[in-house]
Amino acid sequence: MSVAAASASELTRARVRSAWIFLTPMMIVLALVAGWPLIRTIYFAFTDANLSALDNTRFIGLANFLEYYEGEWYGLLVDPDWWNAVWNTIWFTVVSVALETVFGMIVALTLNTAFKGRGYLRAAILIPWAIPTIVSAKMWGWMLHDQFGILNEILMGIGIISQPIAWTASPDTAMWAVIMVDVWKTTPFMALLILAGLQILPTDCYEAAKVDGIHPVRVFFKVTLPLIRPALVVALIFRGLDALRIFDLIYVLTSNSRETMTMSVYARQQLVDFQEVGYGSAASTMLFMIIAVLVVLTLTVGKVRLGEDAK
Amino acid sequence: MKFQALFGASALALAAVLTASPVTAASVSISCGAVGQELELCREAADAWANKTGNEVVVVSTPNSTTERLALYQQLLAAGADDIDVFQIDVIWPGILGSHFIDLAPYSVGAEKEHFSSIIENNTVEGKLVAMPWFTDAGVLYYRSDLLEKHGEDVPQTWEEMTATAKKIQDAERAEGNDGMWGFVFQGKAYEGLTCDALEWIDAYGGGTIVNAEGDVTVNNESALAALKVAGSWVGNIAPEGVLNYAEEEARGVFQSGNAVFMRNWPYAWALGNSVDSPVKGKIGVTALPKGGSDGKHTGTLGGWQLAVSKYSKNPEVAADLVMYLTSYDEQKRRAVKGAYNPTIAALYEDQEVLEANPFFGELYDTFVNAVARPSRVTGTTYNQVSNEFWNETHAVLSGTKSPEDALSDLERSLKRMSRRGW
Numbered sequence: 001m002s003v004a005a006a007s008a009s010e011l012t013r014a015r016v017r018s019a020w021i022f023l024t025p026m027m028i029v030l031a032l033v034a035g036w037p038l039i040r041t042i043y044f045a046f047t048d049a050n051l052s053a054l055d056n057t058r059f060i061g062l063a064n065f066l067e068y069y070e071g072e073w074y075g076l077l078v079d080p081d082w083w084n085a086v087w088n089t090i091w092f093t094v095v096s097v098a099l100e101t102v103f104g105m106i107v108a109l110t111l112n113t114a115f116k117g118r119g120y121l122r123a124a125i126l127i128p129w130a131i132p133t134i135v136s137a138k139m140w141g142w143m144l145h146d147q148f149g150i151l152n153e154i155l156m157g158i159g160i161i162s163q164p165i166a167w168t169a170s171p172d173t174a175m176w177a178v179i180m181v182d183v184w185k186t187t188p189f190m191a192l193l194i195l196a197g198l199q200i201l202p203t204d205c206y207e208a209a210k211v212d213g214i215h216p217v218r219v220f221f222k223v224t225l226p227l228i229r230p231a232l233v234v235a236l237i238f239r240g241l242d243a244l245r246i247f248d249l250i251y252v253l254t255s256n257s258r259e260t261m262t263m264s265v266y267a268r269q270q271l272v273d274f275q276e277v278g279y280g281s282a283a284s285t286m287l288f289m290i291i292a293v294l295v296v297l298t299l300t301v302g303k304v305r306l307g308e309d310a311k
Numbered sequence: 312m313k314f315q316a317l318f319g320a321s322a323l324a325l326a327a328v329l330t331a332s333p334v335t336a337a338s339v340s341i342s343c344g345a346v347g348q349e350l351e352l353c354r355e356a357a358d359a360w361a362n363k364t365g366n367e368v369v370v371v372s373t374p375n376s377t378t379e380r381l382a383l384y385q386q387l388l389a390a391g392a393d394d395i396d397v398f399q400i401d402v403i404w405p406g407i408l409g410s411h412f413i414d415l416a417p418y419s420v421g422a423e424k425e426h427f428s429s430i431i432e433n434n435t436v437e438g439k440l441v442a443m444p445w446f447t448d449a450g451v452l453y454y455r456s457d458l459l460e461k462h463g464e465d466v467p468q469t470w471e472e473m474t475a476t477a478k479k480i481q482d483a484e485r486a487e488g489n490d491g492m493w494g495f496v497f498q499g500k501a502y503e504g505l506t507c508d509a510l511e512w513i514d515a516y517g518g519g520t521i522v523n524a525e526g527d528v529t530v531n532n533e534s535a536l537a538a539l540k541v542a543g544s545w546v547g548n549i550a551p552e553g554v555l556n557y558a559e560e561e562a563r564g565v566f567q568s569g570n571a572v573f574m575r576n577w578p579y580a581w582a583l584g585n586s587v588d589s590p591v592k593g594k595i596g597v598t599a600l601p602k603g604g605s606d607g608k609h610t611g612t613l614g615g616w617q618l619a620v621s622k623y624s625k626n627p628e629v630a631a632d633l634v635m636y637l638t639s640y641d642e643q644k645r646r647a648v649k650g651a652y653n654p655t656i657a658a659l660y661e662d663q664e665v666l667e668a669n670p671f672f673g674e675l676y677d678t679f680v681n682a683v684a685r686p687s688r689v690t691g692t693t694y695n696q697v698s699n700e701f702w703n704e705t706h707a708v709l710s711g712t713k714s715p716e717d718a719l720s721d722l723e724r725s726l727k728r729m730s731r732r733g734w
Contacts, residue, residue: 051389052410052692069731146553147491147565169500169556171710254556256378257501258703272382274696275389275407 038288044281051275064282076282084258085266086290092175092262093243096182100239101232103183104190109220111191112198122195129188137252140181144168144253171259178250178260182243190235197231198224233302240298244291263287337626339633340369341397344380344616346559347579348650353399353637356645360636366629376558377401377503381695384408393623396630400442401503402433402615403687403694409436412619416440418631425640426655427680433688434617441619443638444655446646448614449682450511450600451675453566453574453584457594458484470515470541470601473573477549480572494549496562497575499709504558505702506685507612508575512538514610514683516603521701522686522726526734530701531723538603539715543708555710567591575600577614581669582651597671599678613682615655647672653679690734700725 045064049057066075076082111122128136143150146166155161167177201224209219225232247264254260256269267287271280343353350372357368373380384398388411400408416423416439423431423440430444452473454466462480467473477494484492498504510520518535522528546552554562559576566574567583569590574580584595599609618634620627636642643654648668659665666673687694704722707713713721 050692051385052407054389072728074728074731146551146556147570164551164553166551166553166555169553169710171712255376255500255502256699257706269699272385273378273699275385275692 041281041284041288044277045285047278047281049277049281051271051277054277057278060278064279065286076279076286081258081261082263082266082283082286085261085263088175088260089244089246089262089264092179092182092246092260093240096179096186097236097239097243099179099183100187100190101236103187104194104235107187107191108194108198111195125191126188128185129192131185133185133248134252136185137181137249140177140184141168141253144177168253174254174257174259178253181253182246182249185249186239186242190239193231193235193238194228197228197235201227233298237295237298237302241291241295244294245287263290336365336367337629338367338369339396339624339626339630340371340394341618341630341633342371342373342384342395342399344375344399345372346375347563347583349579352646352650352652356637356642357633360633363636364629364632366633368633371395373399375560376500381407381503388621388623391623393621393625396621396624396626397633398619398621399445400617400619402430402447402613402617403503403685403698405434405436405441405617405619406687406691406694408619409439409441411622412439412441413622413624413627413631414439414441415443415620415631415634418628418635419443422635422639425658426638427657429680430615430617430655433684442617443619443634445616445618445638446643446652447655447679447682448577448579448616448653449611449675449679450507450575450614451578451597451611451671451678452600453576453580454596454598455569455572455591455594456596458572459596466596466598467573467601469604469607470512470538471604473601474541474544474549477572481549484572491570493551493565493571495545495573495575496550496554496557496565496571498558498562499546499550499554499706500556500558500561501702501706502558503698503702505705506698507614509539509542509701509705510612510683510685511575511600511610512542512603514603514612515600515607517607518603520683520686522689522697522730522734524689526689526730528723528726528730530726531719534603536715536719539705539708539718541603542705543711543715546709546711555706578651578653578669578671580651581671582649597675599675609678611678611682613684615653690730693729693734696729697726700729 044057046059046061047057048060048063062075064075066073066077068074107125111118111125131139142148144167146152146164146169149164149167151167152161152164156164165173167173205223205227206219209223214222245264246262247268250260250262250265251268256265256273261269263283264287267280267283269280270276270283274280341353341357343350350370354370357370360366361368373383381401381404384400384404385408387395388408398408398412419440423443426444427447430447431440434440434442434444452467458480459466459476462483464476464480467476473495481492481494498508513530513535514520516534516538518532518538519529521530546554551565557565559580562571562574562576563580563583565571566576566580567589578597581595581597583589585592600611602609618637620630620634624630638655640656640659643652643656644659644662644665646652647654647659647665651669653672654660654665660672660676672679685694686697690697700722704713704718708715708718
């Protein structure tokens with residue numbers, strides 16, 4: 001008994017050791033390409049660093065975040081532009097990811113049924129996702145142009161609108177234009193992840209449902225949805241993280257406009273346009289923390305639900 | 312033995328080749344704008360210089376938006392990159408980027424004295440001549456002379472007259488079936504160009520220059536309010552809503568395809584508007600921007616571009632030689648005749664060929680020389696943030712999300728916050 005336990009723990013130790021040996025190179029690389037820049041950004045957040053003179057950096061404590069000076073509060077936490085950017089980002093993330101999930105689900109369910117040419121269609125549907133964002137954003141920018149854009153041409157041709165709409169310029173439509181392009185671009189990604197979940201579902205539940213004569217809509221909500229929930233949660237987290245740091249699409253379509261400015265656009269503007277490396281790093285650090293909190297929240301909520309299912 | 316001889320012979324041949332090749336030829340790269348004919352003119356001149364001197368030159372095109380171009384330069388220069396030797400820089404940038412450029416005075420040997428002294432002063436940072444003037448700019452008003460004549464209207468002298476005339480012609484043209492006609496296009500996108508346009512409106516009413524020479528925030532005043540009220544009435548009325556996302560080239564696209572009565576733009580649009588394939592060739596006129604009310608003044612924002620040599624360049628002498636060639640009398644004359652780029656050498660405004668190609672150069676000489684400068688000197692490295700606040704508040708007024716009163720008081724507050732410890 002004791003001999004067996006000793007050899008088991010010996011084996012475990014050996015396994016742990018080799019696990020560390022295999023993990024070390026990757027952890028070193030991660031520390032270099034992700035850890036070091038992150039720590040440096042957080043360090044800069046507490047300094048007054050300026051891009052034109054990075055050597056002349058002073059430590060200024062929390063002043064980038066909040067500072068009291070001659071009767072008024074200053075800093076990131078009281079900057080209305082920053083909170084506007086936070087709100088824009090969250091609004092964009094919630095709306096675009098929700099739409100992409102619904103459309104992605106429809107596409108995945110369609111592609112999951114057997115029909116001729118399914119393989120080609122699956123490949124074709126990935127095209128929007130495969131085009132580099134800069135290219136597709138510029139392409140949409142032209143299609144949405146108020147004077148020369150094809151979208152206005154089509155809508156006016158079929159008589160839905162009488163005057164061309166300035167999609168990316170008007171404050172009412174700018175955010176919706178961005179969301180529309182993002183949905184166009186990323187729905188295939190959602191569809192692919194959901195389709196992967198659908199492919200591994202057991203067929204017996206469906207046969208049983210068929211025998212019992214259950215309505216397909218009921219089958220979807222009672223059988224399919226609970227079964228693909230793990231895949232769906234992973235897809236939602238992936239997309240959510242991606243959407244929270246959205247930059248390229250918005251920058252190309254609407255530049256630095258306040259109506260669509262997200263946290264990343266705000267941080268870049270401070271860092272590059274204004275050369276305020278300290279203040280911009282403070283914004284990047286906040287962006288990092290907000291995303292971290294949201295991920296922890298999503299994971300917790302996701303797990304709790306999975307736990308309930310197990311009962 | 313045989314092998315050794317062969318080896319020795321080839322080594323000799325190699326040495327001969329190496330020593331025979333010229334050692335003086337250098338390769339320099341220059342960043343040029345690509346608005347209108349800029350890139351083409353730049354390439355022609357750079358090639359001419361390369362042929363003359365035997366050096367090689369690489370022309371790099373940069374983003375059209377000044378704001379994006381500055382961001383690109385800042386990243387390149389902050390990293391100390393030697394990829395670009397000669398930078399084309401905006402008139403407002405010597406203060407922001409000056410520390411990255413070499414002093415050109417040893418290479419210009421007095422040539423700068425022929426140029427406008429106000430620009431040379433602008434380009435001198437801490438006693439160093441960081442850039443040579445290449446061309447100057449001031450905002451001007453383009454109009455469709457054929458349409459004004461057809462509808463019996465005069466060239467407007469005030470912004471109020473411009474608004475009324477634009478509205479009248481736009482409505483009359485649309486009634487005749489010309490659905491795509493608009494009264495006025497300008498640079499309404501949230502970027503540096505809007506700062507130029509809006510400064511012209513405010514200055515026309517005598518509302519100052521946002522921040523005065525002493526560094527006080529002066530923008531929240533009655534005259535500036537009057538200017539923004541007029542400008543706030545344009546979008547959707549005489550200007551398409553898309554103007555809120557137009558830079559120079561988008562505005563020119565609408566005007567040159569014949570879909571606008573008036574356009575605010577820089578002089579470069581003249582040569583293109585009168586080019587062979589232009590639908591409005593021979594139907595356009597240029598005048599000074601309108602006054603703000605009858606007591607206002609004609610004004611234009613000082614623009615223009617300079618050439619500077621990076622201190623990270625491997626061949627600063629060769630690069631400086633290229634700068635001196637491009638900013639010379641002959642090259643500025645060629646650019647003025649062919650592309651309507653305003654020379655920075657006063658004598659060229661009396662040159663017959665230049666005046667023949669651009670009749671308005673003579674008439675608007677005062678506008679070009681007395682153009683209103685953006686407050687980039689007094690606000691120094693903070694200028695970009697000041698301008699950003701200004702264009703964002705103006706953009707909010709144009710798009711109707713903020714009243715002019717609120718926008719000006721918000722702007723005043725944020726600028727005062729920004730300058731709490733001096734600029």
